[in-house]
Amino acid sequence: MTQIAQLPSPPLLEVSHVMKHYDGAKPALDDISFSIRKGEFVSVIGPSGAGKSTLLRCINRMIEVSKGEVRFEGISVGQLNRKDLKKLRSKIGMIFQHYNLVDRLTVIENVLHGRLGSKSTLAGALGRYSRDEKQQAMELITTLGLADHVYQRCDQLSGGQKQRVGIARALVQDPKMILCDEPIASLDMSASKIIMEQLKRFANEMHISLIVNLHQVDVALKYSDRILGVNKGRLVFDGGPGELSSELIAEIYGTASPAPRARYAS
Numbered sequence: 001m002t003q004i005a006q007l008p009s010p011p012l013l014e015v016s017h018v019m020k021h022y023d024g025a026k027p028a029l030d031d032i033s034f035s036i037r038k039g040e041f042v043s044v045i046g047p048s049g050a051g052k053s054t055l056l057r058c059i060n061r062m063i064e065v066s067k068g069e070v071r072f073e074g075i076s077v078g079q080l081n082r083k084d085l086k087k088l089r090s091k092i093g094m095i096f097q098h099y100n101l102v103d104r105l106t107v108i109e110n111v112l113h114g115r116l117g118s119k120s121t122l123a124g125a126l127g128r129y130s131r132d133e134k135q136q137a138m139e140l141i142t143t144l145g146l147a148d149h150v151y152q153r154c155d156q157l158s159g160g161q162k163q164r165v166g167i168a169r170a171l172v173q174d175p176k177m178i179l180c181d182e183p184i185a186s187l188d189m190s191a192s193k194i195i196m197e198q199l200k201r202f203a204n205e206m207h208i209s210l211i212v213n214l215h216q217v218d219v220a221l222k223y224s225d226r227i228l229g230v231n232k233g234r235l236v237f238d239g240g241p242g243e244l245s246s247e248l249i250a251e252i253y254g255t256a257s258p259a260p261r262a263r264y265a266s
């Protein structure tokens with residue numbers, strides 16, 4: 001039988017020469033290019049103000065790029081009309097440092113909010129969810145260890161529990177990718193470990209690509225397939241955890257002489 005060579009799958013996300021200028025003279029993102037494959041767990045590290053959060057928000061067009069292009073599943077995100085942008089965002093979940101839950105609502109209500117992106121405005125406003133949606137939400141809540149809290153208001157939960165609700169809300173969308181903006185920055189070590197392990201598990205088991213902004217280099221080293229290092233809006237490192245030496249870490253964090261432009265980026 002003829003053997004058919006296995007071609008590598010095309011990237012899920014391609015970021016090409018992206019620039020972002022807010023109002024200052026210096027760009028917040030300066031000619032950033034990289035691509036992400038299905039199921040990859042990618043951390044973005046760099047000092048505060050490096051552009052990590054801006055980068056994440058350009059991917060699902062929460063903010064517009066000034067120049068360059070973001071392509072998701074081969075489609076240029078900048079060209080999408082409102083309807084198609086809503087569709088795109090339903091494929092890209094988001095997790096935030098401060099959880100962004102509705103505190104007075106219960107765990108299940110918050111999780112079901114993750115389905116809003118795939119509903120009409122009216123059905124969403126009326127809070128109409130199908131039996132399947134409710135069942136899926138319950139399963140995720142149980143998987144995330146929150147079965148005892150389903151009907152509890154979110155303001156009664158610990159930070160770690162709130163973040164698990166955030167993960168369930170992202171997963172109930174059936175996303176292809178989840179963007180995580182400092183997901184453990186407000187948590188203690190043991191809650192952080194649970195969150196990172198859950199994220200890793202979902203990347204592996206559900207083949208969801210994750211892009212995780214992190215302050216903690218050791219956490220990035222432990223969980224990532226790949227690490228992007230950003231300094232002053234530039235991508236100065238793109239490689240596996242094993243390639244990240246202490247010299248490179250110092251360069252990413254600007255504690256050594258500045259890295260030449262994209263010297264280590266592939």
Ligand code: ADP
Nearest residue numbers: 022023028046047048049050051052053054055
């Ligand atoms: P990080 O997430 O790495 O801390 P950010 O993406 O938040 O970095 O910020 C990158 C740069 O862009 C910083 O200089 C920051 O002050 C600036 N910046 C971020 N958001 C805005 C905004 N909405 N308006 C103007 N400048 C901004």
